[in-house]
Amino acid sequence: MTSSIVIFNFAFIKENVAMQESIRIRQILQLCQPETVIADIGADHGYTSAALLEAGLAEKVIATDISEHSLKKAKSLFAEKRFGIRAECRIGDGINVLRPGEAQGIIISGMGGHLILRILRACPETVQQCKWLVISPQSNVDIVRRELQNMQLRIIWEDVVWEDKKYYSLLKLQPGKPESYTEAELYTGKENLMVxxxxxxxxxxxxxxxxxxxxxxxxxxxxxxxxxxxxxxxxxxxxxxxxx
Ligand SMILES: C[S@@+](CC[C@H](N)C(=O)[O-])C[C@H]1O[C@@H](n2cnc3c(N)ncnc32)[C@H](O)[C@@H]1O
Structure with missing residues (x-):
């Protein structure tokens, strides 16, 4: 059911995506599917948002960050790339800055597992109204898998990427009934969901x-x-x- 989406996207992503040569961002994009609006929560430098537009995965991106200083970096990158109204910046805490249904895809990467869980829990309506989310917890992935079971969010794909001498976990989620995990699977992930x-x-x-x-x-x-x-x-x- 879901596998066709990912295979389609592997082919869809252009080779020349700039994204400051980050393998991690490239792999995040491979889990995304084309949408009208994709939100990049905690966008910081804005590389992921820029890459989404350059790959043609989003008609518009909403780059958000709790820190004005961080978002300034994204703003100047977008200006340099002349994205115009296709890249909007919003300052605020997590998904609170989005209206329910506004973004079909939501990316939250480069934060700890507990923070990502807090952000997801804070806005259940917006989370449930999007089509998919890609999250990349930098810590406590086992706790994230455990807690997702109580949040009507189902893990549909998982991947890992090796960058800067570190592994990063990537999880693609969809609103819906979660699968149950054995204690061991909370630590390893389900093998059949690995990209x-x-x-x-x-x-x-x-x-x-x-x-x-x-x-x-x-x-x-x-x-x-x-x-x-x-x-x-x-x-x-x-x-x-x-x-x-
Ligand atoms: C390490 S950077 C990750 C940047 C980018 N997402 C990536 O994966 O490369 C983390 C960013 O998340 C932002 N952040 C932290 N807490 C946040 C929150 N509650 N809501 C929105 N942004 C937040 C920080 O200001 C910082 O810019």
Whole structure:
């Protein structure tokens, strides 16, 4: 049902999208679908918004930020690119600056998981009236997956991107009944929803390696037990690739 949308978009995104050469932004765009209006919440420099317009994914973008200073960077980028009324800037907290139904797509990237959850919870009507959201929590992805189960938001795709020596998780959501997750899946994501299985397996192997290092340094046995449990979750998810 949803897979056709993503495959279509892989082809849709132009090769020459500027987006300041960020692989992360390129992958965010690959999860988006063409809409009349897409909102970029916490736009900061405005690179994602600019890339959306340049890729032809949005007729108009609404770039928002809580910080006037941040949004100034976006404003000057849009002026330089002569986007005119196709790029609107709004200062404010999260999705509050949007009217319900105004944006068909909403992107929230580059913030911690708890902040993204707070932003989503603050405006249920606007969230439920959009067609899709792409979120990229920089932390606590397991908590985000857990909480989404209580928010009438369904994860339809997941991806990860390696940039600046870090993995970033990308989740595409749609309003609707969420699927239930096992405890392990809250940490790994559901394998059948991964855009790229190879990237998923590399990510799991990376997380297992990190847990191993943390385990070596763990001081209390209580901590060690929790870390070892996580290590096992990532290790068995990462080993799937070797078995098939
Ligand atoms: C690290 S930047 C991410 C920029 C861009 N979205 C990206 O992924 O590259 C985070 C931005 O979110 C903004 N921000 C933080 N809290 C916010 C909120 N509650 N509502 C809107 N923007 C917020 C910050 O001012 C900052 O410009």
């Amino acid at each position: 790229d299985r190879k990237r998923f397996l590399h990510h799991m192997q990376y997380l297992a390696q990190r847990q191993e290092q943390i385990l070596q340094k763990a001081s209390s046995s209580r901590n060690a037990a929790t870390i070892a449990e996580l290590l096992e979750i990532y290790r068995s998810a990462g080993e799937k690739g070797e078995r098939t």
